[in-house]
Amino acid sequence: MRILEQIRMSILMLFRRRSxxxxxxxxxxxxxDQQMKENIARGMTPLQARSAAxxxxxxPTLLRDQARSHWIWNGMEKLxxxxxxxxxxxxxxxxxxxxxxxxxxxxxxxxxxxFTIVRAVLLKPxxxxxxxxxVMIYEHFREATSGDGFNVVAAGDFREWRQQTxxxxxxxxxxxxxxxxxxxxxxxxxxxxxxxxxxxxxxxLGVQPALGRAFMPEEDQPEANHxxxxxxxxxxxxxxxxxxxxxxxxxxxxxxxxIVGVLPAWFVYPDAHIQxxxxxxQTFPPDIYDMHxxxxxxxxxxxxxxxxxxxxxxxxxxxxYRLHLANASKAVAEDAVIRPMIDDVVQNVKTPLIVxxxxxxxxxxxxxxxxxxLLVARAAARRKEVAVRGALGGSRLTLIREQMTExxxxxxxxxxxxxxxxxxxxxxxxxxxxxxPRAESIHVDGTVLAFSIGxxxxxxxLAGLVPAISSxxxxxxxxxxxxxxxxxxSASRAxxxxxxxxxxxxLTVVLLVSAGLLFKSFLHLRTADLGCITDRVLTVxxxxxxxxxxxxxxxxxxxxSLLERVRRLPGVRAAALVSTPPGGGYEGDRIFTIPEHPSSxxxxxxxxxxxTADPQYFTVMQIPLIxxxxxxxxxxxxxxxxxxxxxxxxxxxxxxxxxxxxHVRVNWGGKLDNYEIIGVVGDTLYDVTxxxxxxxxxxxxxxxxxxxxxxxxxxxxxxxPVALSIPIQQQVAALDPALPVYDVLTMQQILGKSTAxxxxxxxxLVAFATLSLVLAGVGLYGVLSYLVTQRVVEIGIRIALxxxxxxxxxxxxxxxxxxxxxxxxxxxxGGAVAGILIRSILYGTSAFDPVVLIAMVGCLLLTAVLAxxxxxxxxxxxxxxxxxxxx
Amino acid sequence: MGKPSxxxxxxxxxxxxxxxxxxxxxxWAIAKRIQQITNEVxxxxxxxxxxxxxxxxxxxxxxxxxxxxxxxxxxxxxxxxAAGRVQLEREMESWSRLSTAINLVVEGA
Numbered sequence: 001m002r003i004l005e006q007i008r009m010s011i012l013m014l015f016r017r018r019s020x021x022x023x024x025x026x027x028x029x030x031x032x033d034q035q036m037k038e039n040i041a042r043g044m045t046p047l048q049a050r051s052a053a054x055x056x057x058x059x060p061t062l063l064r065d066q067a068r069s070h071w072i073w074n075g076m077e078k079l080x081x082x083x084x085x086x087x088x089x090x091x092x093x094x095x096x097x098x099x100x101x102x103x104x105x106x107x108x109x110x111x112x113x114x115f116t117i118v119r120a121v122l123l124k125p126x127x128x129x130x131x132x133x134x135v136m137i138y139e140h141f142r143e144a145t146s147g148d149g150f151n152v153v154a155a156g157d158f159r160e161w162r163q164q165t166x167x168x169x170x171x172x173x174x175x176x177x178x179x180x181x182x183x184x185x186x187x188x189x190x191x192x193x194x195x196x197x198x199x200x201x202x203x204x205l206g207v208q209p210a211l212g213r214a215f216m217p218e219e220d221q222p223e224a225n226h227x228x229x230x231x232x233x234x235x236x237x238x239x240x241x242x243x244x245x246x247x248x249x250x251x252x253x254x255x256x257x258x259i260v261g262v263l264p265a266w267f268v269y270p271d272a273h274i275q276x277x278x279x280x281x282q283t284f285p286p287d288i289y290d291m292h293x294x295x296x297x298x299x300x301x302x303x304x305x306x307x308x309x310x311x312x313x314x315x316x317x318x319x320x321y322r323l324h325l326a327n328a329s330k331a332v333a334e335d336a337v338i339r340p341m342i343d344d345v346v347q348n349v350k351t352p353l354i355v356x357x358x359x360x361x362x363x364x365x366x367x368x369x370x371x372x373x374l375l376v377a378r379a380a381a382r383r384k385e386v387a388v389r390g391a392l393g394g395s396r397l398t399l400i401r402e403q404m405t406e407x408x409x410x411x412x413x414x415x416x417x418x419x420x421x422x423x424x425x426x427x428x429x430x431x432x433x434x435x436x437p438r439a440e441s442i443h444v445d446g447t448v449l450a451f452s453i454g455x456x457x458x459x460x461x462l463a464g465l466v467p468a469i470s471s472x473x474x475x476x477x478x479x480x481x482x483x484x485x486x487x488x489x490s491a492s493r494a495x496x497x498x499x500x501x502x503x504x505x506x507l508t509v510v511l512l513v514s515a516g517l518l519f520k521s522f523l524h525l526r527t528a529d530l531g532c533i534t535d536r537v538l539t540v541x542x543x544x545x546x547x548x549x550x551x552x553x554x555x556x557x558x559x560x561s562l563l564e565r566v567r568r569l570p571g572v573r574a575a576a577l578v579s580t581p582p583g584g585g586y587e588g589d590r591i592f593t594i595p596e597h598p599s600s601x602x603x604x605x606x607x608x609x610x611x612t613a614d615p616q617y618f619t620v621m622q623i624p625l626i627x628x629x630x631x632x633x634x635x636x637x638x639x640x641x642x643x644x645x646x647x648x649x650x651x652x653x654x655x656x657x658x659x660x661x662x663h664v665r666v667n668w669g670g671k672l673d674n675y676e677i678i679g680v681v682g683d684t685l686y687d688v689t690x691x692x693x694x695x696x697x698x699x700x701x702x703x704x705x706x707x708x709x710x711x712x713x714x715x716x717x718x719x720x721p722v723a724l725s726i727p728i729q730q731q732v733a734a735l736d737p738a739l740p741v742y743d744v745l746t747m748q749q750i751l752g753k754s755t756a757x758x759x760x761x762x763x764x765l766v767a768f769a770t771l772s773l774v775l776a777g778v779g780l781y782g783v784l785s786y787l788v789t790q791r792v793v794e795i796g797i798r799i800a801l802x803x804x805x806x807x808x809x810x811x812x813x814x815x816x817x818x819x820x821x822x823x824x825x826x827x828x829x830g831g832a833v834a835g836i837l838i839r840s841i842l843y844g845t846s847a848f849d850p851v852v853l854i855a856m857v858g859c860l861l862l863t864a865v866l867a868x869x870x871x872x873x874x875x876x877x878x879x880x881x882x883x884x885x886x887x
Numbered sequence: 888m889g890k891p892s893x894x895x896x897x898x899x900x901x902x903x904x905x906x907x908x909x910x911x912x913x914x915w916a917i918a919k920r921i922q923q924i925t926n927e928v929x930x931x932x933x934x935x936x937x938x939x940x941x942x943x944x945x946x947x948x949x950x951x952x953x954x955x956x957x958x959x960x961x962x963x964x965x966x967x968x969a970a971g972r973v974q975l976e977r978e979m980e981s982w983s984r985l986s987t988a989i990n991l992v993v994e995g996a
Contacts, residue, residue: 002946002947002948002968002970003947005947005950005968005970006945006946006947009944009945009947013945023953023963024941026961026963027913027914027937027962027963028933028937030913030914030915030960030961030962030963031914031915031933031937033960034915035915057933058932058933058934062934063933063934063937066934066937066938067937067938067940067941068941069938070938070941070942070945071941071945072945
């Protein structure tokens with residue numbers, strides 16, 4: 001019953017509020033009339049009766065408000081009223097409103113986007129069963145001087161670990177592999193990246209195939225039947241999602257593989273490039289499958305609930321140490337180390353992502369300070385109004401709430417638009433960030449929306465609370481008495497604004513320094529000297545499958561005919577063959593000994609990158625000959641015991657000794673042999689972000705199928721090198737229609753590819769820093785303009801009393817630049833800390849790079865002077881007469 | 888003496904509900920009635936009467952209706968709802984417990 005009554009009332013109060021208000025007035029009027037009637041009955045005159053009644057009745061407006069305060073929906077009514085007031089005040093100064101909203105749209109939009117990405121990439125658990133229990137195991141060489149101490153695992157080691165230890169539920173391994181994929185009929189050939197996974201890989205991860213089954217233990221053997229699992233994308237793309245493909249065959253490197261399963265669409269581990277999976281053991285020649293010193297595999301293990309990670313890895317390490325002792329002369333690591341799988345997946349992007357998130361956070365903070373600053377200025381202009389309202393009984397809370405509503409309104413509009421912006425920005429970022437792991441899991445969801453709503457509230461509080469509290473707290477009289485002629489009356493508020501400005505400048509400097517460092521490091525990468533010509537060079541990769549190209553003669557014949565054909569193409573100035581062009585990646589290294597240095601036994605330090613090259617390669621790529629000679633056409637087939645070394649190789653292993661005629665003993669083509677050094681050439685970088693590494697070149701004309709089957713043709717063109725790509729592919733197809741090419745890239749593109757992610761984060765950070773600089777400039781300008789307006793009369797008097805205009809200019813300028821200098825000092829200290837924190841993603845740039853520091857300080861000072869000079873000039877042009885007249 | 892602030896906390900609701908339990912009345916009449924019955928000891932001020940009336944109405948204890956007074960003027964008459972009667976019982980009960988307790992202290996000590 002009572003519920004019904006209450007519902008009736010709330011409906012009445014919601015929809016008939018206005019008539020209810022009129023009724024309330026009538027009710028009170030009735031009471032007043034009754035009182036007057038009674039007074040008249042007591043013998044008063046109507047006038048007396050009226051004033052007596054009014055006296056006893058009290059303040060009717062207050063009474064009405066008190067009665068109304070008990071109505072349902074009262075809170076909402078207040079809120080609506082505040083919103084209306086807020087919107088009206090904001091509409092009166094559209095410039096301020098638009099600028100503040102824009103600033104916040106950018107701040108909130110960028111922060112939300114970065115948060116979305118950070119959450120999806122760094123914070124979300126991996127999409128596997130019980131992912132916290134998954135770890136990666138690596139080998140660890142105690143004397144290794146390069147790398148991060150996490151070395152990929154040898155197949156032999158993995159197998160020993162799995163058999164001999166019991167600390168993990170299970171252990172699986174995979175390695176990256178590549179195939180030429182051809183169809184049974186004459187479908188176009190293509191190169192596919194493949195994963196070779198042990199049979200239990202999917203069960204360790206807790207993944208079920210979408211179709212068919214995973215590999216069987218008996219299929220994961222070197223000589224077993226060939227089977228394959230397709231990735232969802234290959235299944236859709238090449239087999240148009242036809243489930244009848246199960247049990248059919250595909251040709252990988254000309255060998256038929258039976259398709260046994262299809263992986264689910266979401267399964268993109270280790271990355272989206274893997275198109276097909278084959279059993280781990282089948283990708284090894286039997287001897288390498290047992291070896292402990294040929295490292296290539298990634299090992300995933302699942303922790304047991306009852307065994308700690310430390311205990312489990314200790315057992316593996318013990319096994320590894322026994323293996324190390326048993327293979328004393330070989331590169332077998334001493335220890336095994338462990339890290340969570342999620343860390344493994346995100347290790348390359350963790351720092352850049354956190355740097356970017358911090359920088360957008362800084363930018364948002366700067367935006368808040370700016371809006372806050374602008375609000376303080378507005379509050380200052382309205383202090384008399386506020387004081388009068390306070391005097392008339394407006395409670396401080398109401399006044400604060402009203403000002404807060406203004407900042408809330410700005411933040412809500414900014415926030416709503418910001419979230420919209422971030423929807424666009426997030427997908428753009430995820431799409432353009434090369435090599436961002438887990439990019440497929442990035443999308444906006446409830447948590448992200450909750451985050452941005454929280455962000456809006458925090459922003460509103462930050463931006464609104466300081467001005468609201470500071471402007472309502474002061475004595476009524478003080479505010480009312482203060483005329484525009486008084487000088488320094490608003491000193492405390494100017495102080496507040498200057499403090500906020502200092503914070504803003506300091507944050508900006510930190511951002512500028514970080515951005516400057518990243519940008520310089522990126523420039524350093526872009527202009528890095530690869531050690532060879534990069535202009536107008538096209539590279540085309542191909543890999544000859546061992547099955548058809550099984551003799552030295554066949555491989556050599558293909559390479560030679562291709563070279564001849566390409567060299568005859570119009571537009572080709574020169575062409576050569578190399579296993580991997582400079583900048584094309586690490587690819588492979590070999591450990592060797594030098595027979596002429598008898599002391600040298602096995603050492604981890606004795607390893608160098610191995611490349612194969614044809615006689616003309618160095619001339620074509622303009623890699624200088626330092627001593628000795630290049631290969632000739634005579635170093636071919638079985639006459640292949642010759643190598644050329646790089647300058648770094650010479651420095652590292654032949655310090656002060658002439659290497660020509662010396663030998664390198666190395667396992668090449670499956671057997672250990674001595675190779676005579678015939679030449680020394682200049683260094684090239686295998687990756688612009690990595691230091692130079694010693695390199696040895698073997699003759700590609702030896703045609704050893706396992707060592708020279710994979711090659712890149714490098715062609716220098718007279719015009720645009722891209723124009724050569726189709727003609728060269730046609731020549732390859734003319735020689736072998738089933739042979740696909742891949743990585744058709746110009747040298748410039750190879751450079752761009754390896755610097756893409758640095759370029760991305762550097763560009764973004766520079767954009768954020770620039771925006772912050774503009775914001776700080778706007779803030780500075782705003783504060784100074786306000787101060788000048790406040791001091792018009794004072795300055796007028798000074799000028800009237802004979803102050804020089806130059807003096808006034810200096811006064812105002814210094815006033816504005818003081819917070820800049822303080823902020824600069826704080827910011828430089830912060831920038832130094834930031835520089836140290838981001839050191840791991842800087843290349844060839846010190847954290848205290850003087851050029852960057854000077855440039856950034858210059859940038860900031862220039863902006864600050866520009867922002868200050870206008871108000872200062874305005875101040876110096878003040879006409880005393882006019883100034884004194886303004887009141 | 889007799890100012891509304893002197894009313895024991897929460898008793899105004901009881902007084903209003905009790906006054907309305909006999910017949911519907913408008914605000915003026917409620918104030919007059921309380922004044923008369925208590926021999927002018929309790930004077931309910933407008934400042935607390937109308938907020939109280941509106942609060943009780945919003946809570947569903949009383950219900951308002953506009954009708955004519957004896958003099959033919961429109962006035963807002965409040966009457967108890969069924970829930971209000973139950974509430975009145977409850978308030979009276981707790982009042983008598985409270986006053987008995989206070990009496991025990993005052994007379995016994």
